[in-house]
Amino acid sequence: MKKILTVLVLLAFIVPSFAQDVEKTEFTAYIGETTVNNQGSYTPDFRFDGTNRKVRNVILLIGDGMGLAAVNAGMYANGGELTITNLHTYGYVRTQSDSDFTTDSAASGTAYATGQKTTNSFLGMNPAKEAIPNIPERLEPLGFACGVVSTDNLNGATPAAFFAHQESRNATAEIWADLPAAHLDFASAGTMGVFEEQSDSTRIAILERYTLVNNLDAVDGAAAPVLFLPPSVALAERGDYLPATTRKAIEYLSKQSKKGFFLMVEGARIDKEEHSNNTYGFVREMLDFDKAVEEAIRFAEKDGHTLVIISADHETGGVALRGGDPDQGFIRTAFASTSHTGITVPLFAFGPQSQQFRCFQENSDVSNKIVEILTGRNPAK
Numbered sequence: 001m002k003k004i005l006t007v008l009v010l011l012a013f014i015v016p017s018f019a020q021d022v023e024k025t026e027f028t029a030y031i032g033e034t035t036v037n038n039q040g041s042y043t044p045d046f047r048f049d050g051t052n053r054k055v056r057n058v059i060l061l062i063g064d065g066m067g068l069a070a071v072n073a074g075m076y077a078n079g080g081e082l083t084i085t086n087l088h089t090y091g092y093v094r095t096q097s098d099s100d101f102t103t104d105s106a107a108s109g110t111a112y113a114t115g116q117k118t119t120n121s122f123l124g125m126n127p128a129k130e131a132i133p134n135i136p137e138r139l140e141p142l143g144f145a146c147g148v149v150s151t152d153n154l155n156g157a158t159p160a161a162f163f164a165h166q167e168s169r170n171a172t173a174e175i176w177a178d179l180p181a182a183h184l185d186f187a188s189a190g191t192m193g194v195f196e197e198q199s200d201s202t203r204i205a206i207l208e209r210y211t212l213v214n215n216l217d218a219v220d221g222a223a224a225p226v227l228f229l230p231p232s233v234a235l236a237e238r239g240d241y242l243p244a245t246t247r248k249a250i251e252y253l254s255k256q257s258k259k260g261f262f263l264m265v266e267g268a269r270i271d272k273e274e275h276s277n278n279t280y281g282f283v284r285e286m287l288d289f290d291k292a293v294e295e296a297i298r299f300a301e302k303d304g305h306t307l308v309i310i311s312a313d314h315e316t317g318g319v320a321l322r323g324g325d326p327d328q329g330f331i332r333t334a335f336a337s338t339s340h341t342g343i344t345v346p347l348f349a350f351g352p353q354s355q356q357f358r359c360f361q362e363n364s365d366v367s368n369k370i371v372e373i374l375t376g377r378n379p380a381k
Contacts (some may be wrong), residue, residue, distance in 0.1 A: 030335045147188075162182075226313070
């Protein structure tokens with residue numbers, strides 16, 4: 001349900017003479033509401049959380065567009081609980097790109113993937129248009145297994161930032177053509193249909209490199225690297241794709257290397273629903289993302305040497321909470337925008353070394369900390 005509220009905002013500008021000019025700006029805020037069924041949440045034990053135990057595996061979960069208000073909306077709609085908000089360690093991430101105060105997913109994805117800020121729309125390239133190494137390119141030669149999972153298409157900005165090097169996030173054909181050279185043992189995102197649209201040469205190169213499967217059961221026993229392309233990543237059609245594929249990716253990568261693994265998981269469609277100012281949609285995407293987080297947390301709790309990090313590439317929609325009833329699974333939100341905003345986004349962490357993320361930090365800092373925790377070397381130093 002969506003309503004429209006017209007708001008008058010007073011913007012005050014202080015001038016050197018201490019006089020005050022007041023500008024009246026009128027904008028439209030979209031009001032949405034939804035009611036959902038409580039899916040529960042998971043609270044782990046914290047005996048290894050924040051300790052200095054050795055980290056062998058890192059799972060980075062990125063909620064695209066997931067600002068603090070989106071987390072709160074999902075939490076209150078889910079009876080006041082999420083697995084994410086049950087965690088004890090949290091911080092904040094600044095998302096500005098090298099070129100803009102308000103980042104896009106390509107520049108922020110590149111910062112998370114490479115540890116370097118870049119220009120909006122660039123993937124795996126610095127502002128000088130030079131290719132820069134991403135986390136899988138740094139870790140795989142050292143013996144780590146690496147993977148990506150997303151509810152976007154594989155050429156989407158965030159998953160592509162972890163394997164592609166292109167000047168434009170819209171260079172779909174070129175991004176897919178980068179996949180055969182990627183340092184990935186497991187990749188899954190949309191879709192088989194998008195793959196079939198690529199050129200013969202690109203598809204042949206991918207099939208020469210990857211074992212292509214179209215269902216999760218086929219992953220077991222498949223030779224690495226594996227590419228799982230579902231028929232759809234839309235919420236109404238994908239079922240439990242995100243949590244189930246997260247679980248399968250963890251299982252698969254765990255078997256590929258005794259040294260450890262890195263996995264990036266993206267809940268891509270929180271952002272897409274916020275662009276549409278769709279409360280019903282983004283709350284359900286938040287809850288689906290939280291189930292993927294639960295899979296990562298359950299593994300990390302049992303393993304004892306896995307660090308889980310949950311954050312966002314940026315906030316979308318300027319979301320605010322206007323009311324709710326957690327007991328009834330009801331939430332009412334307002335949107336100030338249909339675009340990204342530059343507000344700081346939350347970060348949650350669980351496992352050994354999680355204390356390193358209890359601060360304000362840049363998105364690029366998160367990447368460099370991951371590499372340093374796993375290898376002992378910080379690429380930024």
